[in-house]
Amino acid sequence: MNTLAKEQSVDVDSREYVDALRHSCAHVMAQAVQELFPGTRITIGPAIENGFYYDFDGPHHFTEEDLPKIEKRMRQIAEGNHPFIGKEVTPEESRKFWEARGEKFKVELLDGIVARGEKVTHYSHDNYVDLCRGGHLQDTRGIRHFKLLSVAGAYWRGDEKNPMLQRIYGTAWPTKDQLDKHLKMLEEAKARDHRKLGPALDLFSIQELAGPGLIFWHPKGGLMRLIMEDWLRAEALARGYQMVYTPHIANVELWNTSGHRSFYKDNMFGEIEVEKGEYQLKPMNCPFHILIYQSRLRSYRELPLRLSELGTVYRYERSGVLHGLMRVRGFTQDDAHIFCTPDQIEGEVEGCIDFALHVFKTFGFERYQMEVSTWDPAKRSDYIGDEGDWGRAQAALESVLKRRGVPYKLCPGEAAFYGPKIDVKLIDAIGRSWQLSTVQFDFNLPRKFGMEYIAPDGSRKQPLMVHRALYGSIERFFGILIEHYAGHFPLWLSPVQVKILTLTEAQNDAALALESRLKAAGLRPAVDLRGEKIGAKIRDAQLEKTPYMVVLGPRDVASGTLAVRLRDGRQLSGVTESQFVSKLSQECAEKLTSPHWEQPQ
Template sequence: MLKITLKDESVIEVEEGKLIIEVAKSLSSSLAKKCAVAEFNGKLVDLKMPLTEDGKLDLVTFEDERAFEVINHSCAHLMAQAMNRLYPGTKFGVGPAIEEGFYYDFAIPEAITNEDLPKIEKEMQKIVKENLPIVHYMLSKADAKAKFASDKYKLELIDAIDDDMVGIYEQGEYTDVCRGPHVMSTGLIKNFKLLSVAGAYWRGDSKNDVLTRVYGTCWPTPEALAHHLEVLEDRKQRDHRKLGKDMQIFMFDDLVGRGLPMWLPNGFIVRRLLSDYIMDKEYDLGYQHVMTPSLGNVELYKTSGHWAHYKDDMFPAMELDDEAYVLRPMNCPHHMVMFRSKPHSYRDLPVRIAEIANDFRFEASGALTGIERTRAFSQNDSHIFCRPDQIAQEFKAVTKLILDVYKDFGFEKYRFRLSLRDKENTEKYFGNDELWEKSENELRNVLKELGVDYYEALGEAAFYGPKLDVQVRSAIGHDVTLSTIQLDYQLPERFELTYIDQNNQKVRPVVIHRAILGSMDRFIAFLLEETKGVLPVWLAPVQAMVIPVNNQFHLDYANEIVEMLRKKKIRVKMDDRDEKLGYKIREAQMKKIPYQLVIGDNEVKDGTITYRQYGKKEQVTVSKEEFLNMMVAFNEERK
């Protein structure tokens, strides 16, 4: 007999070899029906697994978070079985569960599109009704290779398995190589939806075959599935790529180049206002703004170490007049040279150099995501050259600036990540262990002094030093780094930077790299998605739309309002088209213009303004001066 400890810490005795599902039924038949899998000694396992040792058993229901991955992995197999029936000759790659669902990669004899997904779903529902048992067994590598001899992808997966035995799962006529666990039968995974079709390189390598990837999602209840589909629909409406097109913020054209955004007039307004906003804050904190070229000599990047550690992410070098130049991926080397150009005393420090700089990185085409990830972007970048005794105060000041900016924009859902070197994989970093230990510990100490909650992430450091990243979850589910602070002892060494200390000796400064808005492009993408395009009034490309009810009687006064607002730098437009008033108001709302000003008889007679705010139905009538003062306050306060 085996001693099995249950979730409530009670201990039962069961016969060796008894299946977990049998144990569940003996405890509660209703509970057994709700179970998807079990956790035994800390590991998720099939309910059909026989117990062979003492241990702790926790029965995991379908609505338990731990079951989500299992449900979706099982649904990936369900979809694969449907594909096998519908498209004979299909070869099968991998079908893992992912954060919000699953996918499976196929080599299909014929091309499929999103229009084919309902047909696949219909076949999946047939298999659900068949309620086929899902059976697990083990085969030797030789037997497994014989079983999958016609599928080169499965053979490659089998070869990559370290063990001599291979896990197999079977449901009806469909068999797959898999570690599991899975639910007990196909009838238990009925709340699913296939979402999209895409292309994917086999095993993520661009040198391999391009397979067809089908994405889907599966949930424990119809209600949970319906809620998730509502979330996905909301994300579609929030996607900055859609909003950017609808609001005429930016555009792309393959003739210009993939990943190279062009900022339209509305988008340039937003960029300029954001630049002014952050530069004003920096100026008040003692930053000096500079401008450096977007090109750099290859020797500059060899000195900085980027050439050795970052070359693959840079555009190829251009040979000109016996020199090689590259489009810069970041700005720190230029700023190092700028600091080095004149002598500094310890009294001069800290020196805070800041720039809104254009940078270029050769991102893989598959990684390009609107303006969130591009090949040409602008950074709100800065480098602080300071003494060692100034590190804590400067680091605190930068952290406070980040928190102030996030407060201005109403950002609340963010986490601090301390990005550290991976000691097991040091070839991607330069510098010595002592400097790395010193800089990592200094960051930890500063964070403790600040009382900031953070988590650590190995392998996420810059190649020259550890950093504090601010991670946000975008409204459409992307994990994004918005701001970063990096501590660097390495580049001052490589560029031989010095200042004269109080003992009249040359010593090395420490450099703090920091970006508050980070990539301006990524920040705007995040902001569009966070606000669903309803930008703060001070940032809106068009702040007010003046709409005369009747051009014959109201146009002159409407023009007077437009002129009054423009003189105070309020971004205003007039809609004097020969259209119905309701149509013009609805169109201004669709364009997410903060204020629509309706000018009719009463407004002309009384010298007033009647406005409707975006997203509201009620109309408010105020004096011209009151409305003007309100709009000026929006722009001045930048809230």
């Protein structure tokens, strides 16, 4: 029996260190939980982004009230500065150990490790032992700045046929400063939660009767979606994309040909029988665009062919992972597929990146991260496609970003088996990153479908294929927008841009007349003619996060000027109607995220 070597040199900012810290924290939490709640069985406790969790099984029903007690015991354990000690054990020893403790989940994990022919290792600190492949701190000393956050249910191995476990989430950081910053961010995120703001602003809902993970866009959200779609469509057309529409279901033979019935099976809804044929809802649009390509023989002169669709897809996401607009079962992608020749690759990649950057800028995102995923050349046989194509595609992805001066992270070995890609992550107003756009090469589908074009020399060649989505999912992008702006959308996206508030009913006619003039000028006004006090009307308009309020009293009507309130509380008086209209029209046209206003002279 040999003790494993110490695992890491200490660079507290490295991903390895932070992951080791978080995972070590999960061990300490499991120890505390088992001490405080006897009879609790342990399962798995990985590091995740910004934190860690551990899934438990046992008689105690955990609530958030248990967390301070667990945290307190964790601090005591951590202060003991216990080393994490790993040792390799034989499968028999391990089985005996876990069986004696009644840890049936660990026994099941052990079976998996043995079946995969992997080494069996036990890691211990203080008096706690875990079955684990490693990745810990040297000792518990680094575990200082952590907090337990929440409790949730989670199925064993993520499978709803398995028992429901109890998951405790926590966060841990190398410094107090980082922890405080993260906790503050979580608080801000809570206040911006699109699952609360969306229904509160009457933008969308999820209806129990229809089922979870399915989004209902209400008139205000629907209008915003229309604006987003119209803008994108116009941009795509101007950039040489052609719009297509394709069905929502297809015969299983299509999904057999594409391979989705094998590699994507778990995320597809089941078969629907139609006249002895079987159909399935589409989880992706790609095969449909390929069928359009193949509807006739293509010449090199038609390439690049850029087919674009706002395509609605359906994916069977497990109920446990559904999350507002971010993770749903039906959503619309701004999907496009580009078919091109090898010498067109670089131009096409550049076009995609340029388009993506334009989207971010337009919607007010200033910060983003790019990741280029390439293959692992040592595992050549894991990938499909021609070596030259891989080389050209990977070089194009990098050279476009370099030429544009866009910083990126290179992720060797992270490419899918069918091609390299660029992923773009947005950074929102409170510093969170969101995976958004993807530019993904595909050397697999053209081969599976036997796609061809006639080359200049008359020979038949296989086109290259790029999948490209910018918003990604319109639902998810909308959720990100709600949280990024905390509902204070830029004027051009706001469903109601101006709320006209009357002081008394004597101003009703003037208000309605103003409303129709603003409408005629292309703005989106609404009137509040209720018999409420003006203070209540202003408060309600603020709750609706309306960008502009116009308060109409007898003097305003007499003077013919407007008293304008901005949603940040600024007030302007004596604004002429034509000044108001031209200012707002300009704000929309320039897609400003915050208005530039000065009190008119």
